[in-house]
Every structure is written in structure tokens, then in C-alpha cells.
Amino acid sequence: MAKDRKARAEARITVMALANMTAAIVDAMRDAEVPNHVVHTFLDRFDTLNDFALYGPPAKILGEMVALVRATVPDND
Numbered sequence: 001m002a003k004d005r006k007a008r009a010e011a012r013i014t015v016m017a018l019a020n021m022t023a024a025i026v027d028a029m030r031d032a033e034v035p036n037h038v039v040h041t042f043l044d045r046f047d048t049l050n051d052f053a054l055y056g057p058p059a060k061i062l063g064e065m066v067a068l069v070r071a072t073v074p075d076n077d
Helices: 002-031 036-053 056-071
Strands: none
Touching: 002 036, 002 056, 036 056
């Protein structure tokens, strides 16, 4: 039982680290004045790959995180 809790906690930490890294990448792209459509393309591809590779709570958390980060990037250039 304790091993299951530890594994779930470690999985959550990993998912949150990926979410933080993705947000940091997008922030760096914005600081570098990368065009908004390029940032959205990155997020689209990241979301698509997550859909292929993840399921359950990790997929939901990263999907929500991508949507949140996407909302910070204007749709127009």
C-alpha cells in the first residue's frame, strides 16, 4: 500500500514538472518574440503527442495545463 502511494506521488511530481517545463518553454518563446502561431503550433503538437501517450489523471492534468498556457498566448500576430 505504501509503495502505491509513493508511486502515485512520484507520478504527480513528474506530471507537474512537465507542466512547469512546458510553461517555461512557452515563456521563453514569448520572451524571444517567437511569433504566436509558432507557439500555438508547439502547443498543438505537444497536446497531440500527450493524447497518444497518456491517459487518466496525467492526461487530464497536462491537457488542462496546455489549455491554460494556450490562453496566455494571443491568437493573432
